[in-house]
Amino acid sequence: MQILVIEDEQRVAELIQKGLQELGFQVTLAYDGEMGKRLALGKVFDLILMDLILPKINGIDLCRQIRLTLPNIPIIMLTALGTTDDKVDGFDAGADDYLVKPFDFRELHVRIRALISRNRNLTNTFNQGFILRFANLEMNLETKLVKRNEEPIDLTPKEFRLLEYMMANPERVLSRTEIAEKVWDTFDSGTNFIDVYINYLRKKIDRNYPVKLIHTKPGMGFIFKEG
Template sequence: MKILIIEDDNRLASLLLRALHENGYEADVAYDGQMGQKLALNNDYKLVITDIILPKKDGLEVCKEIRRQKSSLPIIMLTALGTTDDKVEGFDAGADDYLVKPFEMRELLARVKVLLNRYANLNSNTASTLIYSDLELNLNTKTVVRNNQSIHLTPKEFKLLEFMMRNSERVLSRTEIAEKVWETHFDTGTNFIDVYINYLRKKIDKGFDTKLIHTKSGMGFILLNDESEA
């Protein structure tokens, strides 16, 4: 398991490198975004840990380019910025997880393990297409179609929809969504899950007579083909 660290803070980069080595991972370090992107795209890494604020090329742009060329490479974003808007921006760029500095090293290691396991399970999953009602999600091409209309989703929107389709007709709490899609504990002080549900609802349901994404007040959200729920 080889991991790439993109971090311009020498002290933090050294701490990350040592922690990963002590836990059985191989790791390389890039100290600017430009070199980090080059290494990520030209080598067989299993996961990338990147800061946002980097010399030469910021982490958001690096993340977008990695996601464009290597859609199945998991990315953890590190940043000192922790507002809902900052998190949404990071997830929109393609990050799988978001950790605000300062953080506990054991928490980072736990998230690394979860992401590596999740992607390994996804890669071993033989089912390539999920279908619910007139909605179709292709796991190989990362495309979504509803009633023959192509729908463009960001990487995080795609993962949220995938989770909802795998658990269709079941109410999903914000806590469960946070743990299963974002691999993090739900912070009641932020509303980023509601933000993403609204993003998804506008793309999946807008313009269609039958609404599929519904809110269950006080409980969570459900993917359900039931016009009476709209």
């Protein structure tokens, strides 16, 4: 597995490289956003780890720029900033996961494996041209187009992933813990970023329609159903 690590602190970058190599990964290092972008777009990687605060191109802008060309590559942000707003900004930029420094390499390994596995499964699904449908809502996993009653809906990458999981598990209560593990590939459900994204989806999916699809089960989680 080829991993690109974009980290401006050389000592930290080399420690991450050493730890990942011991886990069996091939690691390429970049020490600023411009170098990271050039490598990310010029070579095939299975996953990208990037710091949030980088010289030349910061992590948020870099993530957005990489996503324009590589919409499906797994991206994990590494940062010392761990507030809900920081996480939302990272996810909105297209990050798949968010790991706060310092972190345990065992946890990083679990998240890397989960993201790479999910990406392979999604690639197989894309190749089949798979479309999810529920009520008058349609999601094309290959073109990333979402429509309700034939009206297009613009979603961020993380909103898309959350809606995809809900549409794949309709009429079943989804706990915050399950959503954190399956959509964000994280075991951290202690912050309210899940509720933030549920509210984002409600505004885009339900606000203009009399029949609501996203419902809250107090004390339990959320359920995707007509009614």
